Amino acid sequence: MVKPDPEYVQKRIVCSDVERARESLLNPKIIEQKKEERTIDELAKPLIEVSLKEGIETVWDRYEKQQPECKFCAEGLSCSRCAMGPCRIIPEHGRVRGVCGADADLIVARNLLDTIATGAAAHSDHGREIIETLHKTAIGEAQGYTITDGVKLRRIAEEFGFETERLTDEELARDVALALLEEYGTTKNYVQFSRRAPEKTQKIWNATGITPRSVDREIVEAMHRVHMGVGADYANILLHGLRTSLGDGWGGSMMATDISDVLFKTPEINESTVNLGVVKKDHVNIALHGHNPVLSEMVVRA
Ligand code: SF4
Structure with missing residues (x-):
């Protein structure tokens, strides 16, 4: 801009x-x-x-x-995390720590982790909504929704070790949806889809302690750690940013993508018209925000 x-x-x-x-x-x-x-x-x-x-x-x-723009905010050097603030770091005025003692490195790291947690929560919660829709579809409570990619559904079911032979798509979708919802607070200490990553990558995550333990847990812990008086080591805070991101990327966001495909069809390459050129003068033009397809796909189908 x-x-x-x-x-x-x-x-x-x-x-x-x-x-x-x-x-x-x-x-x-x-x-x-x-x-x-x-x-x-x-x-x-x-x-x-x-x-x-x-x-x-x-x-x-x-x-x-x-x-x-506020240059302190732009540089991540302002903090309004608690009622003792807001604080800004201005070394030339001798303000090198916030009231609580947080220095510039810690304030920047906390602000970044806060941003990561917000993004992870937004994407992952979007995933939860899609999975809930799959569950409602499976038990007949989501009128108009159908399972469009049963092959993909069965592939996901196999990742969870489910027996797929004797079950209908709907029965399988119910079990898969419940297993995926479980991923948000799983106590098995890893998210299932993180097993899709190359072994070498998983070893690096384990060695650095950033394997995501569940989707929600990493986000909640991020919010805990950025609070005043909790996280004190900026490197540790940043490492948790990586773990939170992985919990979203290999958890919430990946589940959102896969289950969107199951419900609304796995995308294929095709030709399309884009941009404002799609607007037609003699039509009623409805603009849809398609980021979360739960509503927009149904409007298109209708
Ligand atoms: S957490 Fe620390 S730096 Fe932030 S507003 Fe409170 S006292 Fe200031």
């Missing part, structure tokens, strides 16, 4: 869309300049132009209004 000219931002403080629109109309050159700065996508340029002319606020406007 192109940073705006600081002088321009200082001179032009806009309070509302209406004001900004009025001002933009007076400055067609600015509209032209911003259109070029904001995207290289020729299809998006006309829309950006309309948004600027009509005062429709977009992500670029909000970004510009946020400038200049």
